[in-house]
Amino acid sequence: MRVVYTVKELSQLLGISKDSIYAMVREHQIPHIKLRKRILFHSETIDKWLRESSAVFPDKY
Known part of the structure; x- marks a missing residue:
């Protein structure tokens, strides 16, 4: 198992677009680390x- 994921890896893991991941980062909706x-x-x-x-949101899943 990986210790960290990139944007691309996380988008594949969650099944959402990279643009969605970037939007969640901008809006502080997902925990992340910025390294340079x-x-x-x-x-x-x-x-x-x-x-x-x-x-x-248990009823959604």
Whole structure:
């Protein structure tokens, strides 16, 4: 399992476009790390964020 994901990897994992990922980053809707010009996502943080998001909207899933 990867420790961090790139925008491309996360978009493939979640099944959404890279543009959507960039929009979520701009709007501070998804936890991320900026390292110089790269945007990275810590895998454990994303897993936790997904669990918490699905707990907030359980009837949608």
